[in-house]
Amino acid sequence: MYDAAHVTVRPARTADVAAIEALMAPLVERRILLGKDLVELYAAVPQFMVAVDSNDQVIGYGALHVMWEHLGEVRTLGVDQNWLGRGVGHILLDALEVHARELGLSQLFCLTFEVDFFTRHGFEAVGEDAQLVQTEVYAELLRSHDEGVAEFLDLARVKPNTLGNTRMLKRL
Secondary structure, three states: OOOOOOEEEOOOOOHHHHHHHHHHHHHOOOOOOOOOOOOHHHHHHHHHHEOOOOOOOEEEEEEEEEEEEEEEEEEEEOOOHHOOOHHHHHHHHHHHHHHHHOOOOEEEEEEOOOOHHHOOOOOOOOOOOOOOOHHHHHHHHOOOOOOHHHHHOOOHHHHHHOOOEEEEEEOO
């Protein structure tokens, strides 16, 4: 059961970007999350949901990036250190999954160090040789300049940035 009684999840607003960036900073320093430039964060605002406390202070964040007709990626999921262990990450991920279903997605991907957390939500580790999409879709995804797509495809050019992370997939 979650202990996040006074937490609300809502779509992010541009005014939330500074708080998201500040909460990301310690995770970026510890190399748990890849850093994002402010311009990228602002561009991604429509993809983000935030968890806020009863004072509307951002205490968690997560993004859903659509990769293909049926496939999305949970990106940049994090929680304020003071709120860890209180269910904020769980309600954020649940909200992102609801949004994914609303968009018509049937699979979610993530690249994470937090394997146990995502496993509790039904994600499963994916081996390096797994064929995650049809050949035609793979060929189209190769055309993307998005680093998340490269991570999903397990392309060599992203290996230095993703060492130690686990690729995981969930069918919705």
